[in-house]
Structure formats: structure tokens, C-alpha cells
Amino acid sequence: MYNVPVSSVHSRGWRTQSMHELSITQSVLDIALRHATQAGARRITRLNLVIGELSSVVDDSVQFYWDIVSRETIAAGSELHFERTPGALRCLGCGHTFPLNGQDYACPACGEAQVVTAGGDDFRLESIEVE
Numbered sequence: 001m002y003n004v005p006v007s008s009v010h011s012r013g014w015r016t017q018s019m020h021e022l023s024i025t026q027s028v029l030d031i032a033l034r035h036a037t038q039a040g041a042r043r044i045t046r047l048n049l050v051i052g053e054l055s056s057v058v059d060d061s062v063q064f065y066w067d068i069v070s071r072e073t074i075a076a077g078s079e080l081h082f083e084r085t086p087g088a089l090r091c092l093g094c095g096h097t098f099p100l101n102g103q104d105y106a107c108p109a110c111g112e113a114q115v116v117t118a119g120g121d122d123f124r125l126e127s128i129e130v131e
């Protein structure tokens, strides 16, 4: 068994964007199959996914669709592993970057509530393990 690194960002967006887990899951499968084929793999055993705290992707939904879309492929029965990354915000008022703390989006430095995401808003397939 060996590890095939993948560096494809599938989706980026913070809550405002409506994500459809089925199409996301399908694109994860497409990319995994492409890399597995390039690596000459017979079977995909595990997918390492990174999911940001601010990502709109729901891992349970991805898992649910995964079992359906991967059926009849060399990824059937493979395990999905989700690594969670913390969310970070940047204040538009003073430029301060701070970790997301619950539902409080106000800047701890100046109290400004106009913030943008500065990390943890993406969902990507990092690598796959194949045989």
C-alpha cells in the first residue's frame, strides 16, 4: 500500500455559498480515480480529506454519498478520513487575523464586525492510499 499525494482544491466558500455534497463527492471520486489510474493502482483503500471549520461541506453527507458514487469503482469500500482545520478570520477594519471563537465574529483587537475568512474555509482531497 502506498500514498499518492493529491493537491486539488474542490471547493472554497464560507456559508454564503450553497454547496451540493453530491457533486462535491462526485468530483472527489473523479480526482481520486484519475490519480489512482495514473499510479497504476488496482484499488483505492483510503482518501485523506481536509475539511475546514468554516467550510460549508458536511462530512456526514459526503460519507453518505461516497458509498453510493464509489460503488462499482476501484474505490468501493474505501475509507474516508476527514482532517479538520480550524477557521480563521481577518478584520477589515484593522487587518488583525484571529481564530474563530464560536459564533463571535467581532475582531478582538478593535471590535469591528466586518471580517473575511483567512483560513479553514476550504475542502480538499489531500491524498489517497492505493493498492
Ligand SMILES: [Zn+2]
Binding pocket: 091, 092, 093, 094, 095, 096, 107, 108, 109, 110, 111, 112
Ligand atoms: Zn480589528
